[in-house]
Amino acid sequence: MAKATNSTHGELIAVGDESLVTLNLTTDMDPRFEQDFVAINGGSAALNWRIACLAPPLEVRHETHYAAARKRLQSTVYDDFARQYDVFNGCQTVLSLRDDHFVGMAILRGDADGVTTEADRRVFAHGARAALSALRIQRAIANQGAALVLGALESLNTRTILLDSHGFVAGLTDSAERWFSRGTALRLRHGHLSAKLPSENDMLQRVLRQALLAPADAPVSARLWIRSGIQPHEGVAVEVFTLPTLEWNLGFGSRVMVAVHAGEALNAERAPVLEAALRLSPAEAAVAILLAQGKSREMIAGERHASPQTVNTQIKNIFRKADVNREAELVSLINNLLR
Known part of the structure; x- marks a missing residue:
C-alpha cells in the first residue's frame, strides 16, 4: 500500500x-x-x-x-x-x-x-x-478457533471465558454461561467481564489489562479471589492467563483466558476426597482447599492459626504428593477432583 x-x-x-x-x-x-x-x-x-x-x-x-x-x-x-x-x-x-x-x-x-x-x-x-x-x-477464522477451544473446554465442564485483544468477551463455555445467569461475584455486561463489587472490579480490570498488554515473552498468569460480599470467604477463585497470539491476528483472536472456580465445590466438606485421591493428611487437604479458594499463604496461616513456616511446609508436601510445580496447576487439579 x-x-x-x-x-x-x-x-x-x-x-x-x-x-x-x-x-x-x-x-x-x-x-x-x-x-x-x-x-x-x-x-x-x-x-x-x-x-x-x-x-x-x-x-x-x-x-x-x-x-x-x-x-x-x-x-x-x-x-x-x-x-x-x-x-x-x-x-x-x-x-x-x-x-x-x-x-x-x-x-x-x-x-x-x-x-x-x-x-x-x-x-x-x-x-x-x-x-x-x-x-x-x-x-471468521478467529471466531471459529475460539469455538473449537471452547468446545474442548466444555467437555471438561469448566467455567471459562475467552477475551479478545480488546478485552471483549469472545466466547464462554456453557458451564460459565449457566453460572453467570444465577448472579455471582462476576458479571458480563455489554460484552465485558466485571466484578460485582467496585473494589474487586478495580483489581480485576487491572489484572485483565496487564494480561491483554503482556508481551509474548512474558505472559501473565494470575490467581485472584473475587469477593461477592462483606465476608472474605464469600466469593470465587479466578485465574487469568495470557494466551499465545500471532502478531497479525488484528485483535480478533483469543488473547486472555479466565477460569472461574466456584466456591461451592471448594469447601472443607470435600477434604476427604483430596485425602483419598492425593494421599494428603487432613491438615494438608484443608490447606489445599484454601489455596484453591484463592487464599494467600498469609491468609491461610491466619485462618488456621498456624505459622507461615508450617503452611509453607504443608504446601511443599501437597505439591510433591500431587506431582505439580505451581499453584495454578494444583488449583486446576483440585477443581477436577472435586467437581
Whole structure:
C-alpha cells in the first residue's frame, strides 16, 4: 500500500476502549515508533488528530481533515510525535468500527513525500476495500478457533471465558454461561467481564489489562479471589492467563483466558476426597482447599492459626504428593477432583 501510493509508511492499527492500542503495524518504521505511540497515549482522540477525525468505514480522511482536527484539540503532544517520526502527512480510513474498538488503515508520509494527491487517495481507497475483505475473513477464522477451544473446554465442564485483544468477551463455555445467569461475584455486561463489587472490579480490570498488554515473552498468569460480599470467604477463585497470539491476528483472536472456580465445590466438606485421591493428611487437604479458594499463604496461616513456616511446609508436601510445580496447576487439579 505504501509503495502504491508513493508513501514512506503503511499502517494497520487497532484501538480498543480507553485508548488501548492492541495492534500497530507500521512498515519500514523505527522500532521505537510503536513504543512511543503507546507512551504518549496515541490512541486517544483528545491527543491524536488522526484518531479525532475518524469517520464511518471506508471513508477516507486526509491532510485537510487533519488540519481541522488539530484546531479543535488543545494538545500538541501528537504534533511533536508526528514531527519526530516525520509522519505529518497521509490519509486513513476505518475498516471496522464498533462501540468498543476499531481497526483502521493509513499511509504515513513525511515532508519529502508531501501531501497526498487525489490519485494517491483513490489507490488507497481501492486497497482499503480489499483489506476489509481480508479483515472479515480473519475475524471468521478467529471466531471459529475460539469455538473449537471452547468446545474442548466444555467437555471438561469448566467455567471459562475467552477475551479478545480488546478485552471483549469472545466466547464462554456453557458451564460459565449457566453460572453467570444465577448472579455471582462476576458479571458480563455489554460484552465485558466485571466484578460485582467496585473494589474487586478495580483489581480485576487491572489484572485483565496487564494480561491483554503482556508481551509474548512474558505472559501473565494470575490467581485472584473475587469477593461477592462483606465476608472474605464469600466469593470465587479466578485465574487469568495470557494466551499465545500471532502478531497479525488484528485483535480478533483469543488473547486472555479466565477460569472461574466456584466456591461451592471448594469447601472443607470435600477434604476427604483430596485425602483419598492425593494421599494428603487432613491438615494438608484443608490447606489445599484454601489455596484453591484463592487464599494467600498469609491468609491461610491466619485462618488456621498456624505459622507461615508450617503452611509453607504443608504446601511443599501437597505439591510433591500431587506431582505439580505451581499453584495454578494444583488449583486446576483440585477443581477436577472435586467437581
